[in-house]
Amino acid sequence: MSVLTDLIYGGSNAVAGLTEGAVNDAIAKYGADKAIAFPDTAYFFPTIYAATGVKVKTLGDLVPCVSVLKSLITNQEDLGQALNAGLATAVGAEILEGLKWVDNAEPYANDSGIGFVPDPIIRSLGVPLVTGDIPGVAVVLGKADNAEDVVNVVKDYQSKGIMTFMVGDVIEQCAEGGVKMGLEFRVIPLGHDVTSVIHVVTVAVRAALIFGNVQPGDLGGLLTYTKERVPAFVNTFGAIDAVVVSAGAGAIALGFPVVVDIDLGENQVPGALESVCDHSLTVKKSLELRNIKIKVKELPIPVAFAAAFEGEIIRKSDMHNEFYSGKNPTAELVVMRELDEVEDHKITIVGPDLDGASELALATFVEVAGKKMQIDFESVIERKFHAWFNYMEGVMHTGQRNQVRVRVSKNAFEAGLRLKDFAEVLYVMIMDEFDAVVDKCQITLITDVEKAAAFRDEIAMPRYNQRDDRLASMTDEAVDRYYTCILCQSFAPAHCCVVTPERLGLCGAVSWLDAKATNELDPNGPCQPIFKEGCLDERTGRFESVNKAISDATHGAVENVTLYSILEDPMTSCGCFECICGIEPVSNGVIVVNREYKGMTPAGMTFGELASCTGGGVQTPGFMGHGRHFISSKKFLYAEGGIERIVWMPKELKDDVAERLNKTALELYGIENFADMVADETVTCDAEELIAWLTEKGHPVLGMEPLA
Ligand code: SF4
Ligand code: ZN
Numbered sequence: 001m002s003v004l005t006d007l008i009y010g011g012s013n014a015v016a017g018l019t020e021g022a023v024n025d026a027i028a029k030y031g032a033d034k035a036i037a038f039p040d041t042a043y044f045f046p047t048i049y050a051a052t053g054v055k056v057k058t059l060g061d062l063v064p065c066v067s068v069l070k071s072l073i074t075n076q077e078d079l080g081q082a083l084n085a086g087l088a089t090a091v092g093a094e095i096l097e098g099l100k101w102v103d104n105a106e107p108y109a110n111d112s113g114i115g116f117v118p119d120p121i122i123r124s125l126g127v128p129l130v131t132g133d134i135p136g137v138a139v140v141l142g143k144a145d146n147a148e149d150v151v152n153v154v155k156d157y158q159s160k161g162i163m164t165f166m167v168g169d170v171i172e173q174c175a176e177g178g179v180k181m182g183l184e185f186r187v188i189p190l191g192h193d194v195t196s197v198i199h200v201v202t203v204a205v206r207a208a209l210i211f212g213n214v215q216p217g218d219l220g221g222l223l224t225y226t227k228e229r230v231p232a233f234v235n236t237f238g239a240i241d242a243v244v245v246s247a248g249a250g251a252i253a254l255g256f257p258v259v260v261d262i263d264l265g266e267n268q269v270p271g272a273l274e275s276v277c278d279h280s281l282t283v284k285k286s287l288e289l290r291n292i293k294i295k296v297k298e299l300p301i302p303v304a305f306a307a308a309f310e311g312e313i314i315r316k317s318d319m320h321n322e323f324y325s326g327k328n329p330t331a332e333l334v335v336m337r338e339l340d341e342v343e344d345h346k347i348t349i350v351g352p353d354l355d356g357a358s359e360l361a362l363a364t365f366v367e368v369a370g371k372k373m374q375i376d377f378e379s380v381i382e383r384k385f386h387a388w389f390n391y392m393e394g395v396m397h398t399g400q401r402n403q404v405r406v407r408v409s410k411n412a413f414e415a416g417l418r419l420k421d422f423a424e425v426l427y428v429m430i431m432d433e434f435d436a437v438v439d440k441c442q443i444t445l446i447t448d449v450e451k452a453a454a455f456r457d458e459i460a461m462p463r464y465n466q467r468d469d470r471l472a473s474m475t476d477e478a479v480d481r482y483y484t485c486i487l488c489q490s491f492a493p494a495h496c497c498v499v500t501p502e503r504l505g506l507c508g509a510v511s512w513l514d515a516k517a518t519n520e521l522d523p524n525g526p527c528q529p530i531f532k533e534g535c536l537d538e539r540t541g542r543f544e545s546v547n548k549a550i551s552d553a554t555h556g557a558v559e560n561v562t563l564y565s566i567l568e569d570p571m572t573s574c575g576c577f578e579c580i581c582g583i584e585p586v587s588n589g590v591i592v593v594n595r596e597y598k599g600m601t602p603a604g605m606t607f608g609e610l611a612s613c614t615g616g617g618v619q620t621p622g623f624m625g626h627g628r629h630f631i632s633s634k635k636f637l638y639a640e641g642g643i644e645r646i647v648w649m650p651k652e653l654k655d656d657v658a659e660r661l662n663k664t665a666l667e668l669y670g671i672e673n674f675a676d677m678v679a680d681e682t683v684t685c686d687a688e689e690l691i692a693w694l695t696e697k698g699h700p701v702l703g704m705e706p707l708a
Helices: 003-030 046-052 059-071 079-099 119-124 126-131 147-159 170-176 194-210 219-229 242-253 279-289 377-382 385-391 410-414 419-433 449-473 512-521 544-553 607-611 628-632 651-669 687-697
Strands: 137-142 163-167 187-191 232-237 258-260 273-275 319-324 330-336 347-350 362-369 395-400 403-409 440-446 481-485 497-499 529-531 535-537 579-584 589-594 623-626 646-648
Touching: 003 059, 003 079, 003 242, 046 059, 046 079, 046 194, 046 219, 059 079, 079 194, 079 242, 119 126, 119 194, 119 607, 137 147, 137 170, 137 194, 137 242, 147 163, 147 170, 147 187, 147 232, 147 279, 163 170, 163 194, 170 187, 187 194, 194 219, 194 242, 232 242, 232 279, 242 258, 258 279, 319 410, 330 377, 330 403, 330 449, 347 419, 362 377, 362 419, 362 449, 377 449, 377 512, 385 395, 385 419, 403 410, 419 440, 440 449, 481 512, 481 544, 497 512, 497 544, 529 544, 579 607, 579 628, 589 607, 589 651, 628 651, 646 687
Parallel strands: 137 163, 137 232, 163 187, 232 258, 258 273, 330 362, 347 440, 589 646
Antiparallel strands: 319 403, 362 440, 395 403, 481 497, 481 529, 579 589, 579 623
16 A cells, blocks of 8 residues: 555544544433534534535434444545545544534633634635635644744735634744734634644535535535635645644545645655645745735835735734824825826825824825726725725724724834835725726825815815715616626625615625726626616516526526515525525514624524525525615615514614614604614514514514515
8 A cells, every 4th residue: 555545544544533432432421412513603513514414413413424434434545535534534523623512612712723713704704715815725734843934934825815724833833933813814723633624624615505505415516616616725834644644635635735844755646745845935836736826016115015914903002103083184085187187106295204293194185097087986996095004014094084093003113114105005006906997196195284184174075075975866776787796706606796876795895886896997807787677576676687697697597686675586695795684584574684793683593594594696585695784775675665674683783774774764764763673682582572572662564564
C-alpha cells in the first residue's frame, strides 16, 4: 500500500474508533434519548445531514451514523476509496465535536477558538463572497516550525481579503505575531483539537444547503457544489500525523486542495495535495490551485488598505483624531459637475491636518464629471466612502451624509497617515470602480470648523433634501424599468432578485439606483433592465416581462414570480437575506425576523429555522427573504393587505424601522404609531399570548380576511 493511502486509512480508522467509543460512552452516561445539537443551526449535524439526509437529534441517532462512517473506510488501495475514508474522518470529527455540546452550552468558552459557526454568520457572508470582496477561504492548520512563517502567510491572506480559519497552535502563533483576529478581521480561530476543522467544513456544507439548494442526502450534489462553488483550500504547518492526513483527504474529497509544508515527494497528488516547503510561495501556490485572482489596488498611502480592516474598531484610548458630527460639523457629498468644471486629481485641504488638533470638523466633498455620469449615481458613489475609509488600517468610519464619525488610530498617525491619503483613497477607488461613468474627479477636505459648517448647511443639506424628494417620488409606478440582480448566482445558481424602486434586493445592499448604476457601469453584468410590460395582476405585481426575465436569468428554474406577494409565487431567496417574513397562522398575521436575532419567535422557530424553509432559489409560499428597508415600503405584503399584517418583530428591528413604518401606516391606513401595535420578544414569543396582546391593542390584523 502507498504511504499516502496507508496514512489516510490509519487516521480514518483511528478517528472511527474514537468516535464509536465516544458515542457509546455518551449513551452509557446520558441515555440514547438525550438531545444533542450544535448551537444556532437548522441543519442538525450538517455534514451528516447533507451527506445522508439523517437528522441527528439525539445521541441514539448517532449509532447508525457510526456504522455509515465505518462503511466508508474500505481499506482498499485506491485513491478514490481513500478519499472517501477522509469523508469518514470528517463525519467522525463532526460527531466528536458535537458531543462537546451534550452537557455544555459553551464548550469553547476556554478555548481561544470559536468552535461552531452559527447559520446567520454564514448567511451574512453571502454578499462579500459573491462580490469578490472575500475572494476565497483558507484553512490554516497545525503548528509552524517557525512562527513567523505562519504569521506572514495569514497576514498576506488578510491583506488580500481571504477569509482565514485557523486550527491548532497556529492560533497562538498568530496572536503572538500581532495578527488581528475575529470575524470582523476575517481571521477566525476555530479551536485547538484537530477535529475542530469540521467547523469550517460545515460552513461549506451549509453553504450548499442554504444557497445551493442541494438536497439533504445528495452526496454527489454536495461534493460538486463544494468543489465548484466554495473557493476553499487548506494549508498545513509543521509535521502531520495520520489523523491530519485523513482529514486532508476529506478536504480533497470536498474539492479543497491541500498544501503542506513538508516534502511529500512522490506522494503528492497534483492539483489536490502538494508540498510547498518555501513559505514565501505558500500563498501564491494556494491561490493558483483554486484559481483565485486577487485584484490588487496599489494605493500610495502609508497604511494597509484591505476589506479585512473594514470591521476594525478604534477605541478612545487608541485614537489620535476624531471627526464626529456630535462635536464638530461633518458632511460627505458627491456632486456631479460639467467636465470643464473639474480638474482631475486635484486635492485641496482646507484647515488643519491630523497633527493640528485631535478633534476636528470634516467635510468630504467630491466633485465628479463624466460624459456618462448621471445625477442618480452621486449617492451610489457617496455611500462607498464608508467602506473605503474603513479599508484603511487604523481608520474607522460610521454613518453617512452629515451624521458621521471617523476615528484615526495613533498607530496610523505615527505611520504617517494624513488627510491627503484619505483623498487619495477616494480618488483611486472612484476612478477604479466608477471608471465607466467618471472621467474626472477632484476632492476637497474641509477641517476648518466654520467653513465645514457653511459647506454642510449651504451646499450639502440642500442636496440631500433634493435627493430625498426625488427618492420619495420614485415609486414602482413612476419608472419604466426594474432590474434583475444575479450576483448571488455564484452561490445560488437558481436565484435572481428583481429590484424595484420600492423593493430593494433581499441582501439590503442593492437598491434600484444601485442596480441602475451597476447596469450602467457594466452593461453585460449582473443587473439587467426589465422593461415593465404585460401587467397580469396589479395586486400581486405580476408582469409578463418579469416572468420572462426570471425564467431567462435562472435558466428555467423559476418561471413565475410576483413582486408583492408572500403567498402567490413569492420572490425567491438566495440565502443571504437580511430578514425573513413568515405567516403566523394563529393571528392570521405575519412575523418579520432579522438575521441578528437569536431568540425564539411566535412561529415556534428561530431565524435560522425560518430561514432554512426557503433559500437556494426555491419558492416557499408563506416564507420570504427580504431587505430591512422593504418592511416600511407600501409594497411590503401588498397582496396580502400590506404592513397591517405585521404582528411581531424582534425589538431591535422594530425600533430600527419604527419611524418609517409609522409614516407608511399613517399614510395608508390613518393609523398612528402602528409600531406600538406590533409585538416583540419583550411582549411574548408565544402564539396564544400574542393573540391576546394584539386583541388588547386593537391590532388591525384581527379584522382582516384570513390568509389562504
Ligand atoms: Fe444577491 Fe439579490 Fe443582493 Fe443581488 S440583490 S447581491 S442577487 S441578494
Ligand atoms: Zn444573496
